[in-house]
Amino acid sequence: MSxxxxxxLIQVPSLYKDGTLVxxxxxxxxxxxxxxxxxxxSATRVNKDGYIEKGYENLLLxxxxxxxxxxxxxxxxxxxxxxxxxxxxxxxxxxxxxxxQNFRYYDISVSSVYTIxxxxxxxxxxxxxxxxxxxxxxxxxxxxxxxGTLNSGVVSSSIESVGDGWYRCSATYNxxxxxxxxxxxxGNNNVNAxxxxxxxxxxxxxxxxxxxxxxxxxxxxxxxxxxxxxxxRLDYHxxxxxxxxxxxxxxxxxxxxxxxxxxxxxxxxxxxFGGVSFDTNTSETLSPEGLYNATKLISSTNNTQQAIYKNxxxxxxxxxxxAKAAEYTSFTLKLSGAVACSFTLTGNxxxxxxxxxSAQSIEPVGNGWYKCSISATTNSVYAWISxxxxxxxxxxxxxxxxxxxxxxxxxxxxxxxPTYGTSQTRLGDSFQNDTNTSPxxxxxxxxxxxxxxxxxxxxxxxxxxxxTTSNAQQIRLHFDAQNARFRDARNGYLTIGGGVDxxxxxxxxxLSIDTTSSIAKVYANGxxxxxxxxxxxxxxxxxxxxxxxxxxxxxxxxxxxxxxxxDECIALTTIS
Numbered sequence: 001m002s003x004x005x006x007x008x009l010i011q012v013p014s015l016y017k018d019g020t021l022v023x024x025x026x027x028x029x030x031x032x033x034x035x036x037x038x039x040x041x042s043a044t045r046v047n048k049d050g051y052i053e054k055g056y057e058n059l060l061l062x063x064x065x066x067x068x069x070x071x072x073x074x075x076x077x078x079x080x081x082x083x084x085x086x087x088x089x090x091x092x093x094x095x096x097x098x099x100x101q102n103f104r105y106y107d108i109s110v111s112s113v114y115t116i117x118x119x120x121x122x123x124x125x126x127x128x129x130x131x132x133x134x135x136x137x138x139x140x141x142x143x144x145x146x147x148g149t150l151n152s153g154v155v156s157s158s159i160e161s162v163g164d165g166w167y168r169c170s171a172t173y174n175x176x177x178x179x180x181x182x183x184x185x186x187g188n189n190n191v192n193a194x195x196x197x198x199x200x201x202x203x204x205x206x207x208x209x210x211x212x213x214x215x216x217x218x219x220x221x222x223x224x225x226x227x228x229x230x231x232x233r234l235d236y237h238x239x240x241x242x243x244x245x246x247x248x249x250x251x252x253x254x255x256x257x258x259x260x261x262x263x264x265x266x267x268x269x270x271x272x273f274g275g276v277s278f279d280t281n282t283s284e285t286l287s288p289e290g291l292y293n294a295t296k297l298i299s300s301t302n303n304t305q306q307a308i309y310k311n312x313x314x315x316x317x318x319x320x321x322x323a324k325a326a327e328y329t330s331f332t333l334k335l336s337g338a339v340a341c342s343f344t345l346t347g348n349x350x351x352x353x354x355x356x357x358s359a360q361s362i363e364p365v366g367n368g369w370y371k372c373s374i375s376a377t378t379n380s381v382y383a384w385i386s387x388x389x390x391x392x393x394x395x396x397x398x399x400x401x402x403x404x405x406x407x408x409x410x411x412x413x414x415x416x417x418p419t420y421g422t423s424q425t426r427l428g429d430s431f432q433n434d435t436n437t438s439p440x441x442x443x444x445x446x447x448x449x450x451x452x453x454x455x456x457x458x459x460x461x462x463x464x465x466x467x468t469t470s471n472a473q474q475i476r477l478h479f480d481a482q483n484a485r486f487r488d489a490r491n492g493y494l495t496i497g498g499g500v501d502x503x504x505x506x507x508x509x510x511l512s513i514d515t516t517s518s519i520a521k522v523y524a525n526g527x528x529x530x531x532x533x534x535x536x537x538x539x540x541x542x543x544x545x546x547x548x549x550x551x552x553x554x555x556x557x558x559x560x561x562x563x564x565x566x567d568e569c570i571a572l573t574t575i576s
Contacts, residue, residue: 003568008446009433009545009559013250019230021250021431031433033545035232038427042258043227044416045251046237050244050366051290052404054418055226056213059110059206060180063218066092066104066201075102076184084202085119085166093123095198096184102193103131105181110206112421113155113265116180117170117205117212119162123198129191130171131181138171139188142199148188155210155265156281158292166200170212172281174265180206208420210264210281210293233429235415235553242364249553251415254458255428258417259312259407260383265420266295266402270308270385274394275300287403288322288369294403296326299387299394306394307386309334312407317380320373320406320413322365327398333374334384341374342389345400353389359412369403373413383407412456414551428549445515447560448545449572450477454503456551457481463547463557464489475511479550486511486522488536497522498530506555508573514563521566526574528566 004010009031015022023031037043041055062068066078075097084091096102116130126143138157139148145167147157155172162168182201184193203215216225227233234248262269267278279296287294299306323331325345334340339356343349349362349370359375387400404416417426448465464476474489484507485499497520500507510523513535520533545557564572
């Protein structure tokens with residue numbers, strides 16, 4: 001019989017839904033774990049394609065019911081039941097009722113960086129106009145699939161063919177939006193249409209950020225997509241390679257806040273040093289998100305530092321920014337004039353020039369991008385992103401690509417927290433299985449196996465076997481700065497066996513408790529750690545497994561209802 005078949009609980013992160021991490025064994029779902037992070041959309045993960053995946057929301061209500069409030073009419077008449085871009089009959093014919101201005105409108109209040117989008121197809125006219133922000137907007141030519149005139153205030157726009165004459169048209173704005181309107185138009189830069197002019201429309205969306213995210217339909221409330229509030233973050237990130245892992249691990253991090261209010265839109269929020277310019281949503285490269293929402297930071301013709309920065313004071317700061325070489329291959333991050341580090345954006349990446357930096361890292365993440373970070377033990381004065389460590393004679397066209405800036409309080413960088421006009425907090429991850437239905441029962445012996453890796457230097461317990469009664473023993477997997485060790489939490493937190501480095505690489509650990517012999521043993525990476533541990537008088541009572549976000553990734557966790565032998569524990573923990 002396979003050793004795995006003898007387990008009463010197998011958690012190998014692979015299947016999930018919002019709020020639940022599914023266990024392989026037992027098959028009756030009694031071993032599933034409840035995942036909690038809180039009601040926010042600030043968490044991200046690296047998906048199986050190697051791209052950063054985040055949450056988003058469609059803020060428009062009745063997103064495909066254009067005859068229903070809060071949509072209102074100004075001479076443009078919608079008719080439902082039309083053939084849509086998706087093969088349905090859910091599209092609408094929008095037709096001008098008078099000669100002049102004809103539009104549907106939606107009053108809504110949002111601010112900062114946002115993108116509005118709609119699917120559209122030409123009818124008797126090829127043109128329509130997206131209006132927002134006090135007259136700011138973009139025209140679209142549905143006959144030729146091109147963007148027309150852009151008013152001031154439009155950060156960028158796009159028109160993407162989705163087949164059969166349909167296009168997804170989007171426009172990105174930075175400012176305050178009070179009303180969104182879809183105008184029928186007789187031509188470019190024209191807000192008027194002739195009576196009877198019409199187009200087809202379907203599936204409108206308004207989301208924060210520089211690009212239109214995959215459409216999610218709404219009725220009476222906003223609807224989220226992507227990484228949802230309590231969705232387990234099954235992360236495919238491989239810190240040793242720019243390529244994603246074949247199988248994910250569960251990402252569990254502490255609460256962190258990105259203090260930079262604009263993590264992706266760099267033109268305006270940051271102070272400009274040296275006269276640099278910006279190609280926002282550059283078409284020259286995909287971002288680490290796999291979208292065209294990166295920025296090219298372009299040098300001026302001045303002989304000076306070419307940089308952007310934001311004055312922020314933060315204790316024990318870590319500054320992170322994703323960067324990719326364009327014409328320039330060097331890149332610098334600063335937290336003050338005395339805390340700086342330069343990065344070389346080629347090969348595996350390298351660092352240099354790091355006065356005052358307590359830690360720095362550069363990690364290739366694919367497609368020429370690098371995640372660059374610096375940390376300091378003193379307060380930050382500003383977050384500084386530069387194309388060079390010193391002065392640079394720019395030419396007005398050369399630059400580097402940047403995306404995803406983050407300034408957080410902590411001694412190491414965590415996963416990306418996107419912001420769109422205000423700082424955002426990602427609450428700490430946690431999970432546990434239900435005490436009342438746990439396959440562990442309330443047994444007093446067994447073998448607990450985990451495979452995990454530490455990401456930072458957070459301390460204290462990360463995983464623990466919890467009892468249902470207060471007088472029973474509790475076992476905790478405790479984190480030191482570098483190591484992990486099992487501890488007897490009901491007997492002065494005594495270490496069982498010994499500790500092992502779990503920060504350098506993925507580590508396999510097992511704790512075997514035999515109440516017959518009153519002995520507990522710890523194994524790691526194919527060897528027993530330290531000496532046997534004599535159990536105390538109070539019984540162990542394992543009823544549930546609990547995890548807290550302490551900056552680690554969990555690849556698997558198993559529980560066996562018996563104490564496995566030495567040979568079995570060694571085989572179980574051997575790194576293949």
